[in-house]
Amino acid sequence: EDLELSGHEHYMLKEMREQPDAAETCLRGRLDERFATARLDGIGLDAREMRGFRRVKVLGCGSAYYVGQMGAQMIEDLARIPADAEAASEFRYRRPIIEPDTLYVAVSQSGETADTAFAVSEIKRKGGRVIGVVNVVGSTIAREVDGGIYLHAGPEIAVASTKALTNMGLAFAMLALHLGRLHDLSFADGQRILRGLERIPAQITQILDDEPAIAEVAGEIAQAASTFYIGRVRGFPVAREGAQKLKEISYVHAEAYQTSELKHGPLALINAQMPTIAIIPGDDLAKRNVAAAEQVLARKGPLVSITHPGVELDHLGVRSIVVPKNEPELDPILLTIPTQILAYRAAVVLGHDVDKPRNLAKSVTVE
């Protein structure tokens, strides 16, 4: 076991640090410069079929569902096709309408999550087209889908998923680019996204290099009984995933909220004992997000921002984790990385079994 850890204290730490290489592997051979698109031969659907889809529905559980939300947003942004994500665990218990012109996407690291596998078989039974975004080659979901995108993240041992999630983000970005170029995304925008994808592995390394500073913040978060993670639009799935990670391994309560919804209720909970982690990308919503941060600070709530260079926060005197900027559509992939480190370091400070958190299994193969 020690050998496999290759000197790392935990598998989660090792897997977080493997992310730049894992991302390279995921992108390798799939970026098509000539047509400014992504080559995803494993999907098994031809250009005519892909063009015919009028809607995309992503299904996954837990963190895979949150990355699925990021992916749906990327598909709407780049392909301008209505897209949304739903928890596969809910989908299986309602009577979903399966539409022939909807592309269903099942997302799962293990490919063995029962709720997601059941959703796939239900869609197939009713004649829907479903592709997989899966890490484990030959797994149940990978075998059942019509085609898909393998993540090539390598084996993931820690219960808390990290490198597989990052590669899910990349897979969705490539799917969105591919669909976009078959719809109305311009050649120039296709090239812009390709350039952005190429920058991601090195940018992940930059974030990982900031680990000591993030660890300091984690020490403070670990002392809290409860925390908020806030973000809006593209930042909201980042907040959801960040909150999930913290709960999973540090057992500190974390609630994800849309920044825009804070004033409609949860602001009442803000006080000096309730830290907020605010996702504030350097986009057209930055000013509004900074205003929300001011509201938290006015109520004496401690605040940490996960943000981009150039976002004006200095006047607030808050701690900021500054993440390198990429294209707006791809930023959520990178903004998520500090939330992994935060959760990991908080769990270490609290002395928890990081790789095997209580009550959780790596893949949930029961209902």
Ligand code: AGP
């Ligand atoms: C991630 O950190 C969690 N352990 C969990 O939410 C996980 O993402 C979920 O159970 C889905 O697993 P899958 O990707 O293997 O389907």
